Amino acid sequence: MSDLDPRLEQAVADGLLLASARSNIRALLAGSIHPVANEAVRELAETGQWQELNDRFYKTLAFGTGGLRGRTIGRIVTRAEQGEGGPNDRPEHPCVGTATMNGYNVGRAIRGMVAYTRGFVGLSRRPKLVIAHDTRHFSRDFAALCAKAASDLGCDAFLFDGPRSTPELSFTIRELRADCGVVITASHNPPHDNGFKAYFDDGAQTIEPHASGIIREVNRIESETYNPLPESERGSITVLGAEMDARYMDRLRSLLMRPSLLEGPATRVVFTNLHGTGGHINVPMLRGLGFEVDTVPEQDVQDGRFPTVDSPNPENAPALKMATELALATGAEIVIGTDPDADRMGVAVRDAAGGMQLLTGNQIGSLMAWYRLKTAFDLGWLTQANRSRVVLVKTFVTTPLQQAIADGFGVNVVDTLTGFKYIAAKLRKYEEAIPADKCGDYRALDEEQTRRLRLEYSRFFIFGGEESYGYLGSDAVRDKDANGATLMFAEVAAYARSIGKTVPELLDDIHREFGYHLEAGKSLVMEGADGASRIQALADGYALHPPDVVDGAKVVRIRDFARQEIFDQEGDALPKEKMLILDLDDGRSFAVRPSGTEPKIKFYLFGKADPDVPLDVARKQVADGLDRLWKWIEADAAAR
16 A cells, blocks of 8 residues: 555545545555455556546445445456456456445445444344345345354344345344344346345334444444454354245235135236346246236346346336237236336236336326225225224325325325335334234234234324335335235236226226326436535535426425425424425426435426316326426526
């Protein structure tokens, strides 16, 4: 480092290297035991790749939405990192940097998490930690590192024998009564990314005060080295496999509300896991329930390159192209795709003209919310007497159509901040409201038993979701669950077929009853250190200097979630978050929020028409209004 330091100092003086990057380079090289780290930094400095060094070292990865996320393969791969190469054409070693995903950061994260959990649990027993991972580059390596470090430091670690979904990790934490858990995934991000998602004892992503507690412990750790406890004080490593899969699938099957819908001719489904984990559970589960399931052979392969798609994101039409083509060839009624860690689900459905129509996350969630509410009342689970205890939980940026549906059925809605951990926090609140002497071991109860308890003593969560293709129909899992959503949506399709309608026709009926709603999700991507600064400046600009008029419409309300004290429908104060929602006097609205996991600033646009407006007229009016709104926002953002 001694001969490298003057070069870094000169680069800072010349304005080529950020001072923060220089400091972080020093910290990493001082605390890393891997020779690749020094070699990679030296190569980038000697070849003048200052922007790459800035992007890798401008910050130290911090917990965002429950963990870490960043590049695990750099834009430039050094010779040291490439080494002899790894599986699926990846480099041998992950990307060196304090702002990237590698052994240095993953090791600090798991050790900080273990330290916090041991302090939380106390000395009476060893903490239990569950670890899962998806199919991304280095996912297994990071998961194994976590298991070893946790065991070395006195935790009993439970590690899945291969790639598993995020929701199964959540379920398993609850099933094993574990104290915390980790899943190594970057969800639907590009192939070069990976992440570390932290979960606590209720099976949900960490929120306050645990998130800050873990961060404090992580920030105390500066070196990659640690001293394992004496062998007699170390924990064990238990491998989880098919037996836990079976327990998870048993719980998922209880999501079916009308199993009799599956007794007729089989509904044909094309399923793709987009090279991820979704097929491990969904394909055998659907087939076992009588669905006729085709898969896309090229995408069945678990491969962190995601070689058949530009992005493994099932909300994007290109990601479902191969599955849609297969559905058109086989006559399947629906296409279902899940992202690499199977927490998000996208859908295409056959329309009356015989084509395949891609649904938005808001449309998918609204269909399931409507069906589950209607069917719960039809079955007598919900009544006029108990509906005041029923709640649908969604995020502020999820379609207001779900509010209209809930209002129509006379049940409650609670809006949360973006991030399923906030929906999960409500589920914890509802569970803890049940008297302990009434529920005993709540996690040992089945769906019917927990429903009765919640309807009598607390609130019954009927459905929850967010616009970004995340859904949940049971509190047995505490994160969005594409496996459960696959089953719930397949039942909706079976119901539509049973009444002689296509799914789009069913959605049209909902719009006629509750009003036509349309949303648009937009974003401006700004990568690297410069991009992070621009995103921050733009977000601050909207907060400090919001517009008075937008596209000719007056701004009638501004909710600044970072600066105002805002309470939800249950009177609970919301944590501070950098998000604004602006409501216009013509019924349109939009939200602005920097992403917590991706280098972008997100915009959520909302438009609606009253139920008495003919559907074809409403579609055009609302779509045109959102198009004008986005053009105005783009121009305004460029001028700020």
